[in-house]
Amino acid sequence: MNEVLFFGWNKYPIFIKNKPDKITKPIQFKFENENENENEKQIKQISSSNVSTIFLFKNGKAIEYLNENDSKQKPEKIQIEENIQKVTIGDENVAILTIKGNVFAKGKDINQDNPKKFINISSLIEDTNDRIIQDIVSGWDATYLLTSNQNVYGIGANYHGQLGSETLEKTQKPILMMKNVSKIFSGNCSTCVFLLNLNQELFGCGANFSGILGLGESKKEEAIQKLTKIQNIPKGKIIDIQCGNYHSIMLIENENENENENPKRKLYSCGDYHWNGFGKNENTYEFTEIKSSLFENDDNILEISVAYKHTLILTSKGKIIGFGLNDYGELGTGNTEDQLIPIQIELPKLRFNENISNYHVLCGAFHKSFIYYSSPSFSNLEEDLIKLFERKEFCDISFKTENGEIIEAHKLILKYRLKDYENQIEKLQEIISKNQLKNPIKYLK
Known part of the structure; x- marks a missing residue:
C-alpha cells in the first residue's frame, strides 16, 4: 500500500492528471497502471530533481518519470539487474546504489557518448579493494x-571546486577526495559538498554562493576549490546537512543529560536570508540557529529536505513545516506567496498518521515537493535498525522470533513485531552493541 502526497509544479512531468500546473496544497498521487508501475509494492524512497523523478520500491525495483514535455509520458522501469538500495539525482546525473554495493550512474558528465545509459562507475575506482559502496549523494552536477x-570519491563536474580539485574541470572516473569519512552531505541543486570525518570534523568545498558553506563573510561568493575545515559549527552531533542553491540547513542533535528524554534537535542555517527561514533581512555567513515555536518546546525534528530555494521539515508531532520560495506552490500553503518565516502546512488526513516517523519529506528541483510513507522493510535488518537508532525516539520496539520468543529493545522509534527472521537475537545484540546503546535488549518471558 502506497501513500504519496504531491504539491508544486505539476508539469514536466504531469504527476496529477486533470489538475493545474501549480498545485498549492498536498494532493494524493496515484500510479496510473498498477501492474506496470509496481504499485503493489511499497515505496522505499523518492528522489526528484531537474532531470527526472524516481520511485524506488521495497522490492528493489524502480521507475523513472523523465521531466519531458509529453502529456502522454509513461514512467520507465530502470533496467538494473541487481536490486536497488538507494537512488539519488542531480541536474543531469542519476546514480543508483545496489544492495551488492555497486553504483550505476548516467548523465552527460558521467557518460558523454551515451548520457542515457547506466554504467557501473564504482568499478572504475582504481583501488580494487575500495569498490564496495555504502552510500551515494548527488549534487547539481x-x-x-x-x-x-x-x-x-567524486565524479562529474568540478567547475566550482565541488570535487575538491584546483585544476580538474570534470572527470568521468571517480577521484579520491577524502579518507576516513562518516557522512556526505550535498543537494540536488547544490554545487558544493560537506564531508564529515570520523572525528566529527566538518569539511566543505565548491561554490560558496551567498556563503552557504558557512566559512564566514570573508569567503562569501568564492569558489572553494579544495576541502576546507568549517570552523565555528554548533555543538552537538551533526544529523544532516541539506544544501540548496543559495542556502544550507544543518540539523544538530544536542547531548541530553537525562537519558530518559529525547535528545533535542535544532536547526541552523547559512546563506541568503530570502530562503533560510530566519525572518531576518540580512544574509548569514556562519551557521546560525533557526528558531520557531513550530518545532521548539516538546516537539522534535525528525527530517529535513532542501532543494533550489525551499525547505521542508517533518517533526515528531506530525507537523510539516516549510519556508522559502513558493512560486509554484511547492510549500503546500494553498497559495504562491514566498515564506521567509517557517509556516505549518495543512495536511489531509494521513492513513498511517499514528506512525508519523515513517513518513518522509522531499524537496525536488525544480519546484516539486513530496510527502510519502515508507515503513521499515527489515529486508536488511542492520540498515533499518541503524536508521531507527539515529532518530532517537524513546518508544519500544518488539521483535518476535520463529519460536515465538519476544525480545524488546528500548530507545527505538516504533512498535513492531517481526516473524521468521533468522538469528534475530544474535543480530540485534550485535547491532545494539555496535551502536553503544546504554540499554541492552531484554528478553520477555
Whole structure:
C-alpha cells in the first residue's frame, strides 16, 4: 500500500492528471497502471530533481518519470539487474546504489557518448579493494560515493571546486577526495559538498554562493576549490546537512543529560536570508540557529529536505513545516506567496498518521515537493535498525522470533513485531552493541 502526497509544479512531468500546473496544497498521487508501475509494492524512497523523478520500491525495483514535455509520458522501469538500495539525482546525473554495493550512474558528465545509459562507475575506482559502496549523494552536477572503507570519491563536474580539485574541470572516473569519512552531505541543486570525518570534523568545498558553506563573510561568493575545515559549527552531533542553491540547513542533535528524554534537535542555517527561514533581512555567513515555536518546546525534528530555494521539515508531532520560495506552490500553503518565516502546512488526513516517523519529506528541483510513507522493510535488518537508532525516539520496539520468543529493545522509534527472521537475537545484540546503546535488549518471558 502506497501513500504519496504531491504539491508544486505539476508539469514536466504531469504527476496529477486533470489538475493545474501549480498545485498549492498536498494532493494524493496515484500510479496510473498498477501492474506496470509496481504499485503493489511499497515505496522505499523518492528522489526528484531537474532531470527526472524516481520511485524506488521495497522490492528493489524502480521507475523513472523523465521531466519531458509529453502529456502522454509513461514512467520507465530502470533496467538494473541487481536490486536497488538507494537512488539519488542531480541536474543531469542519476546514480543508483545496489544492495551488492555497486553504483550505476548516467548523465552527460558521467557518460558523454551515451548520457542515457547506466554504467557501473564504482568499478572504475582504481583501488580494487575500495569498490564496495555504502552510500551515494548527488549534487547539481557531481556524484559522491562513500565506500565501505570510509573513503569518498567524486565524479562529474568540478567547475566550482565541488570535487575538491584546483585544476580538474570534470572527470568521468571517480577521484579520491577524502579518507576516513562518516557522512556526505550535498543537494540536488547544490554545487558544493560537506564531508564529515570520523572525528566529527566538518569539511566543505565548491561554490560558496551567498556563503552557504558557512566559512564566514570573508569567503562569501568564492569558489572553494579544495576541502576546507568549517570552523565555528554548533555543538552537538551533526544529523544532516541539506544544501540548496543559495542556502544550507544543518540539523544538530544536542547531548541530553537525562537519558530518559529525547535528545533535542535544532536547526541552523547559512546563506541568503530570502530562503533560510530566519525572518531576518540580512544574509548569514556562519551557521546560525533557526528558531520557531513550530518545532521548539516538546516537539522534535525528525527530517529535513532542501532543494533550489525551499525547505521542508517533518517533526515528531506530525507537523510539516516549510519556508522559502513558493512560486509554484511547492510549500503546500494553498497559495504562491514566498515564506521567509517557517509556516505549518495543512495536511489531509494521513492513513498511517499514528506512525508519523515513517513518513518522509522531499524537496525536488525544480519546484516539486513530496510527502510519502515508507515503513521499515527489515529486508536488511542492520540498515533499518541503524536508521531507527539515529532518530532517537524513546518508544519500544518488539521483535518476535520463529519460536515465538519476544525480545524488546528500548530507545527505538516504533512498535513492531517481526516473524521468521533468522538469528534475530544474535543480530540485534550485535547491532545494539555496535551502536553503544546504554540499554541492552531484554528478553520477555
